[in-house]
Amino acid sequence: MKVKEIIGQITNDIMTNDPMTKEGLSRVDGRLKVTGQAKYSAEYKVKDLVYGVLVGSTIAKGTIKSIDTKKAEAAPGVLSVLTCFNAPKIPGYQTDTPSPKGPLKIFYNDQVYFNGQPIALVVADTFERALFAASRVSAVYESGPHQTNLKDNISTAVAPGRGKDFVKGVEDTWNTAPVKIQQEYTIPTEVHNPMELHATIARWDADDKITVYTKTQGVKSTQRSIAQAFKLPPENVQVTAPFVGGAFGAALRTWPHEIAAVLAAKVTGKPVKLVLSRADMFTSVGYRPYTWQKVSIGANPDGKLFGITHEATGQSSVYEDFTEGVVNISQLMYASPNINTRYKIVSLNVNTPTPMRGPGEATGAFALESAMDELSYQLNIDPIDFRMRNYAETDPGNDKPYSSKYLSDAYKIGAEKIGWSNRNQKPGAVTENGWLAGYGMAAGMFGAHRSSATVLARMMADGTLVLQTAVTDIGPGTGTAMVSIASEVMGIPAEKIKFDMGDSSLPPSPTQGGSQITSTVGSAVHDACVELKEKFKSMAGNTDASNYTQILKQQNLDKLEVTTSSKGGAEQGKYAMYSWSVHFMKVLVHPTTGVVKINKAISVADAGLIISPKTARSQMIGGTIMGIGMALTEEAIIDHRYGRLVNNNFADYHVPVQADIPQVEAYFVNKPDTILNPIGAKGMGEIATIGVAAAVANAVYNATGKRVRDLPITPDKLV
Amino acid sequence: MEDEKDYALPGFDTEAKDNSRRNFLKQSTLLTAVALTPGTAIKAADMRLDEKIAEAFEKMPIKLEVNGVAHSLSVEPRATLLDILREQLDLTGTKKGCDHGQCGACTVHIDGHRVNSCLTLGVMASGKKITTIEGLAKGDELHPMQEAFLKHDGFQCGYCTPGQIMSAVACIREGHANSEMEIREYMSGNICRCGAYPNIVNAIQEVKEGAQAV
Ligand code: FES
Numbered sequence: 001m002k003v004k005e006i007i008g009q010i011t012n013d014i015m016t017n018d019p020m021t022k023e024g025l026s027r028v029d030g031r032l033k034v035t036g037q038a039k040y041s042a043e044y045k046v047k048d049l050v051y052g053v054l055v056g057s058t059i060a061k062g063t064i065k066s067i068d069t070k071k072a073e074a075a076p077g078v079l080s081v082l083t084c085f086n087a088p089k090i091p092g093y094q095t096d097t098p099s100p101k102g103p104l105k106i107f108y109n110d111q112v113y114f115n116g117q118p119i120a121l122v123v124a125d126t127f128e129r130a131l132f133a134a135s136r137v138s139a140v141y142e143s144g145p146h147q148t149n150l151k152d153n154i155s156t157a158v159a160p161g162r163g164k165d166f167v168k169g170v171e172d173t174w175n176t177a178p179v180k181i182q183q184e185y186t187i188p189t190e191v192h193n194p195m196e197l198h199a200t201i202a203r204w205d206a207d208d209k210i211t212v213y214t215k216t217q218g219v220k221s222t223q224r225s226i227a228q229a230f231k232l233p234p235e236n237v238q239v240t241a242p243f244v245g246g247a248f249g250a251a252l253r254t255w256p257h258e259i260a261a262v263l264a265a266k267v268t269g270k271p272v273k274l275v276l277s278r279a280d281m282f283t284s285v286g287y288r289p290y291t292w293q294k295v296s297i298g299a300n301p302d303g304k305l306f307g308i309t310h311e312a313t314g315q316s317s318v319y320e321d322f323t324e325g326v327v328n329i330s331q332l333m334y335a336s337p338n339i340n341t342r343y344k345i346v347s348l349n350v351n352t353p354t355p356m357r358g359p360g361e362a363t364g365a366f367a368l369e370s371a372m373d374e375l376s377y378q379l380n381i382d383p384i385d386f387r388m389r390n391y392a393e394t395d396p397g398n399d400k401p402y403s404s405k406y407l408s409d410a411y412k413i414g415a416e417k418i419g420w421s422n423r424n425q426k427p428g429a430v431t432e433n434g435w436l437a438g439y440g441m442a443a444g445m446f447g448a449h450r451s452s453a454t455v456l457a458r459m460m461a462d463g464t465l466v467l468q469t470a471v472t473d474i475g476p477g478t479g480t481a482m483v484s485i486a487s488e489v490m491g492i493p494a495e496k497i498k499f500d501m502g503d504s505s506l507p508p509s510p511t512q513g514g515s516q517i518t519s520t521v522g523s524a525v526h527d528a529c530v531e532l533k534e535k536f537k538s539m540a541g542n543t544d545a546s547n548y549t550q551i552l553k554q555q556n557l558d559k560l561e562v563t564t565s566s567k568g569g570a571e572q573g574k575y576a577m578y579s580w581s582v583h584f585m586k587v588l589v590h591p592t593t594g595v596v597k598i599n600k601a602i603s604v605a606d607a608g609l610i611i612s613p614k615t616a617r618s619q620m621i622g623g624t625i626m627g628i629g630m631a632l633t634e635e636a637i638i639d640h641r642y643g644r645l646v647n648n649n650f651a652d653y654h655v656p657v658q659a660d661i662p663q664v665e666a667y668f669v670n671k672p673d674t675i676l677n678p679i680g681a682k683g684m685g686e687i688a689t690i691g692v693a694a695a696v697a698n699a700v701y702n703a704t705g706k707r708v709r710d711l712p713i714t715p716d717k718l719v
Numbered sequence: 720m721e722d723e724k725d726y727a728l729p730g731f732d733t734e735a736k737d738n739s740r741r742n743f744l745k746q747s748t749l750l751t752a753v754a755l756t757p758g759t760a761i762k763a764a765d766m767r768l769d770e771k772i773a774e775a776f777e778k779m780p781i782k783l784e785v786n787g788v789a790h791s792l793s794v795e796p797r798a799t800l801l802d803i804l805r806e807q808l809d810l811t812g813t814k815k816g817c818d819h820g821q822c823g824a825c826t827v828h829i830d831g832h833r834v835n836s837c838l839t840l841g842v843m844a845s846g847k848k849i850t851t852i853e854g855l856a857k858g859d860e861l862h863p864m865q866e867a868f869l870k871h872d873g874f875q876c877g878y879c880t881p882g883q884i885m886s887a888v889a890c891i892r893e894g895h896a897n898s899e900m901e902i903r904e905y906m907s908g909n910i911c912r913c914g915a916y917p918n919i920v921n922a923i924q925e926v927k928e929g930a931q932a933v
């Protein structure tokens with residue numbers, strides 16, 4: 001058999017082996033996690049370790065006139081206090097052509113761009129001493145007038161370089177349709193807040209060599225960034241992150257505090273551990289930006305869409321233009337002859353946002369899917385029916401065929417599971433035990449991608465298969481999915497497979513983000529295993545090619561390995577490739593207090609073939625829960641007088657807790673995408689969250705007749 | 720430089736010039752206690768022995784029994800049990816998620832009760848028996864709650880997990896796991912940002928119903 005045939009054969013095997021009928025692997029790293037043995041970035045035992053604590057600015061804009069570090073330096077155990085006035089120059093920061101905007105350079109100059117910007121790093125021999133000394137650093141500023149309020153500054157919004165207006169058909173023509181709606185929606189700033197605090201341990205092993213344990217979604221990109229900053233050859237920068245305690249986008253880039261830790265290790269000549277405080281987590285590692293949107297939709301009385309106009313303006317910092325795909329979902333979701341979108345950003349004295357799970361699409365879906373719901377009531381058509389009347393059979397933007405789309409199946413599954421038939425089309429009409437009850441639904445979509453990855457697959461003499469690639473796992477269960485794939489292809493039990501990851505010295509893999517890892521790295525694992533199997537076949541002669549240990553013994557080999565690179569091909573341009581989701585909510589709203597309780601939550605994904613059912617289900621449920629937080633509780637609040645966050649802690653910034661969450665159920669259409677990649681899987685991390693907030697808002701409307709267009713849906717907005 | 724050090728012991732006016740650690744040593748009757756002549760004391764000060772001696776006086780001896788192992792430690796009174804476990808005893812299974820008693824990642828058992836170790840000073844725990852996630856399994860045999868978390872996939876990234884498991888065990892022991900709602904209420908001090916909540920409830924219910932000893 002040729003390699004191609006084998007791939008076909010194996011793909012068939014995987015596909016006929018329906019993951020929905022089996023439970024799937026338990027997490028391959030689960031035992032380490034439940035016994036406390038899994039080591040996260042701050043937990044490496046390093047000799048002579050010293051501790052760094054950051055000091056943040058107390059103004060939102062201005063110039064640092066001086067920083068009094070004397071008291072801190074005099075405190076016991078303090079080794080160094082770094083500021084913009086004494087820090088050695090970071091080689092990569094020094095450019096001949098200074099660009100007006102770019103990533104924040106720590107301790108680079110005396111400028112303050114936002115409140116909480118790190119202005120000093122105190123290093124001491126214990127954490128307690130560093131923390132105490134940090135409290136003794138004070139600065140004198142010349143503060144300027146700051147702007148932190150998007151609403152007050154919306155007139156200054158500009159279209160960013162990357163955000164071209166999109167027009168299909170005639171611009172702004174929704175207006176001429178017989179049935180129409182135009183509404184504004186806002187989402188507040190939302191913060192990723194993974195449970196693991198961002199942490200870095202930096203140790204110089206030689207003048208030009210460094211080891212860094214750090215929280216990152218991509219060890220390779222962190223390696224590049226640190227190498228660039230300190231002008232080192234990348235291979236001299238070892239980045240290690242086999243366990244990452246959640247990230248959701250907050251560890252997509254290399255942050256200034258990581259550079260500061262490396263710098264401090266250089267200055268003190270000792271390994272430095274720098275762990276952000278929870279308060280730091282609100283101003284140092286990005287967030288989902290406060291965004292204003294206006295959605296205008298026109299339809300015919302039969303429910304056919306005529307035009308959609310989606311406008312959005314999000315906040316960014318003054319030093320960087322952060323953009324995301326807020327309006328993209330309106331370009332892609334529904335068949336409408338006329339669609340146009342406009343996207344702008346406002347520069348404010350805040351830190352730069354960062355993609356947060358489902359990034360701009362989750363923001364955009366809240367507005368579009370709320371507006372679709374509003375229009376469905378106006379048309380008096382069931383919201384699912386309304387969506388089906390406008391179901392896109394090809395990409396509405398460019399008419400390309402889909403590589404796979406089973407969203408209609410997802411609608412059916414979800415409707416049945418939530419009990420949609422119990423929904424009353426008339427809002428505010430149903431009560432259960434004194435609570436108003438309502439149902440809502442909303443859909444989501446996100447690009448299904450496949451980039452390139454390299455995997456080493458090595459069969460050992462004892463029959464153990466070792467797989468190696470640099471990819472990290474921020475929680476979805478990447479290792480488990482990869483082992484599942486290898487186990488299927490090689491025909492060996494999962495216990496015999498070891499997956500090494502999260503290490504920059506391993507073969508390259510992309511950063512874990514944008515729902516592409518199962519597709520990309522999974523395909524590379526698949527291809528590497530197929531190649532390894534083929535190698536065994538060519539050695540086996542007419543003996544059993546699947547008896548790997550036997551063949552190695554016969555050949556007198558202690559191992560056999562391949563290193564395989566794998567990436568998507570021409571199909572990428574020919575097809576429109578997306579993952580799809582739909583979320584259904586049943587909510588109860590207390591008529592007097594306005595408290596919203598999620599009574600039942602069902603999320604259904606068309607994410608291609610499900611490789612690792614057990615972990616996929618958890619990932620989907622987790623994304624739904626994050627969306628419930630977005631809908632009901634999460635809001636970072638700035639006191640605009642000072643430009644400073646007032647709720648930068650878990651007591652005041654409310655992420656969902658156990659009592660907020662019912663038995664969320666996740667279901668999968670589980671049909672392979674035969675075009676995207678050889679394993680049939682599409683991504684799921686983002687679609688798990690995209691659409692959830694609208695589903696909740698729509699259910700709240702169905703329960704109460706009150707439409708909340710400004711998240712979060714707190715009780716005060718319902719009484 | 721040395722003379723400018725104005726570090727003060729707690730309760731002293733930190734701005735006062737003459738209460739530096741070095742002066743403190745020079746003026747202190749402790750001089751006699753350490754039986755040094757003034758000349759020797761000055762020399763000692765120059766060698767930063769003052770620092771070291773003062774440091775010793777700032778520390779408190781404590782005894783902790785952690786997972787059945789006795790530890791005699793000398794710690795600063797401000798050191799939290801969480802930091803002592805993680806930084807001094809290398810028991811990093813107990814996690815820091817907020818350091819403010821708001822997330823539950825640092826949950827351990829002190830004399831059998833669940834406690835946020837970030838809100839517990841080491842000196843408060845002296846003489847007590849502490850169990851951390853590392854001490855829950857019996858050798859290779861996992862605790863039923865650990866098994867149930869594996870089976871029900873009660874986690875993703877795993878960072879909140881030690882705290883969840885310690886809390887879950889205590890939740891059953893306290894008699895607060897009698898219904899799904901009760902479990903949710905009594906597990907609400909443990910945040911899981913990955914959103915493993917439903918699976919965690921399932922794991923706890925199974926252990927509770929299995930009636931195994933926790
Ligand atoms: S670290 Fe103790 S409760 Fe969060």
Ligand code: FES
Pocket residue numbers: 195245246475873874875876877878879880910911912913914915
């Ligand atoms: S498993 Fe990641 S925070 Fe709970």
